[in-house]
Amino acid sequence: xxxxxxxxxxxxxxxxxxxxxxxxxxxxxxxxxxxxxxxxxxxxxxxxxxxxxxxxxxxxxxxxxxxxxxxxxxxxxxxxxxxxxxxxxxxxxxxxxxxxxxxxxxxxxxxxxxxxxxxxxxxxxxxxxxxxxxxxxxxxxxxxxxxxxxxxxxxxxxxxxxxxxxxxxxxxxxxxxxxxxxxxxxxxxxxxxxxxxxxxxxxxxxxxxxxxxxxxxxxxxxxxxxxxxxxxxxxxxxxxxxxxxxxxxxxxxxxxxxxxxxxxxxxxxxxxxxxxxx
Numbered sequence: 001x002x003x004x005x006x007x008x009x010x011x012x013x014x015x016x017x018x019x020x021x022x023x024x025x026x027x028x029x030x031x032x033x034x035x036x037x038x039x040x041x042x043x044x045x046x047x048x049x050x051x052x053x054x055x056x057x058x059x060x061x062x063x064x065x066x067x068x069x070x071x072x073x074x075x076x077x078x079x080x081x082x083x084x085x086x087x088x089x090x091x092x093x094x095x096x097x098x099x100x101x102x103x104x105x106x107x108x109x110x111x112x113x114x115x116x117x118x119x120x121x122x123x124x125x126x127x128x129x130x131x132x133x134x135x136x137x138x139x140x141x142x143x144x145x146x147x148x149x150x151x152x153x154x155x156x157x158x159x160x161x162x163x164x165x166x167x168x169x170x171x172x173x174x175x176x177x178x179x180x181x182x183x184x185x186x187x188x189x190x191x192x193x194x195x196x197x198x199x200x201x202x203x204x205x206x207x208x209x210x211x212x213x214x215x216x217x218x219x220x221x222x223x224x225x226x227x228x229x230x231x232x233x234x235x236x237x238x239x240x241x242x243x244x245x246x247x248x249x250x251x252x253x254x255x256x257x258x259x260x261x262x263x264x265x266x267x268x269x270x271x272x273x274x275x276x277x278x
Contacts, residue, residue: 002259003252005271007037007073008125008168008205008241013056014040015049017245021059025067027248035271039073039125042110045087049110057119071277074116075125076163078154080132081106098135105133107154113163113278122277125205125241126158127168144177144184152189159196165276166239167197169207171224176215182223190227197236203270204231209243211258212251225262237270 009024010017021038028036040056042049053074060072082105086096109126116124131137131150151171158164170193171178171185178184197204206228211221232238242249259269 001032002256002264002266002269003031003033003240004266004269005033005035005037005240006242006249006252007035007071007123007166007239007272008039008075008207008243009036009248010040010075010243010245011038011056011059013052013059014245015043015052016041019244019246019248021063021070024244024248025063025070028069029067031249031252033069035069035071037071037073037123037272039075041077042074043077043129044079044093045084045110046093047091053111054119057121061120071123071272072121073123073125073165074111074121075127075168076109076111077127077129078107078109078132078158081108084108084110100135104150104153107132107157109161109163111163116163117278123165123272124163125166125168126161126164127172128154128158129172129174147173147177148185148189152192155193156196159193159200159202164202165272166203166205166241167193168205168241169210169243170204170227172207172210176213179213179216179220181217182220182227194231194234194236197231198234203237203239203272203276204228205239205241206255206259206269207241207243208249208251208255209241212254221258222262225258228259229262229264232264232268238268239272240269 011021012018038060042053064070082099128151133150
C-alpha cells in the first residue's frame with residue numbers, strides 16, 4: 001500500500017464540506033491509514049471562520065479519545081493584507097472596499113502560529129485558491145499568464161512562511177485553467193518551488209482532488225504525477241491529501257495506481273514526522 005496516511009481532510013466544520021468526522025475516521029481505518037489529519041478551512045480572520053475552526057478543534061479533541069490516529073491541522077489560504085487588517089479592526093468582512101494599490105497586495109493568513117498552537121493545532125496546510133493581488137481579483141477575467149504568475153507568487157510566499165508545514169495542492173486551480181497540459185507552467189517556476197521547499201524544509205502535497213478531478217486530462221495526470229515524483233527524488237517529502245469534502249477518499253485506489261505508474265512504492269509517500277508537528 002503506497003498511501004498510508006492522509007493529511008488533508010475537511011469535515012462538516014468547513015464551510016464547503018459535509019463529512020462527519022466519525023465517518024472519516026471509520027473509513028480511514030478500513031483503508032488501513034495510520035494517521036489522518038483534519039484540516040478544516042480558516043480562510044479569513046472573521047467570526048464565522050474562526051468559529052468554524054473552534055468547532056473543528058473541539059470535535060477532533062473529543063474523537064481523539066477513540067481514534068488517536070487523528071491529528072489536528074488547519075488549511076490556511078492567502079488573503080489580501082488590507083482585508084485582513086479591515087477584519088481585525090471591524091470584526092467582519094462586511095463593508096470592506098479594496099484599496100487602490102500600485103503594486104500587488106501583500107499577503108496574510110487568518111491566524112498566527114501562536115494563535116493556532118494555543119488551540120491545539122499541530123500543523124498547517126497552505127494552499128493558493130484565488131488571486132489576492134489586485135482589487136476584486138476573484139471577479140476578473142484573467143489571462144492564463146497572469147494567473148500563473150499570481151499562483152507562483154502565493155506558493156513561494158507560503159513555502160517561506162513559518163506557519164505552513166505542507167504546501168497544499170500545488171498549482172490547484174478551481175477554473176482548471178491548465179488542467180489539460182501541465183507543461184504551460186514554466187519549468188523555472190517549478191524549479192524555484194522545489195528549491196524553496198528544500199531550503200525551508202517543507203512538505204509538498206500530492207492532492208487527490210487535483211489528480212482525480214473530472215476536469216483533468218490524462219496527459220495532465222501523468223505530467224503532474226511525474227512532477228511529484230521529481231520533487232520526491234530531490235529529497236522533498238511528499239504527503240497524500242485526499243482533500244475530501246463530501247465523500248471520503250473516494251479515489252484513493254485510483255491514486256495508488258497513478259502513483260505506482262510513475263515509480264512511487266510503499267514507504268515513499270510521507271507522513272509528517274513528530275519533530276515537524278507543533
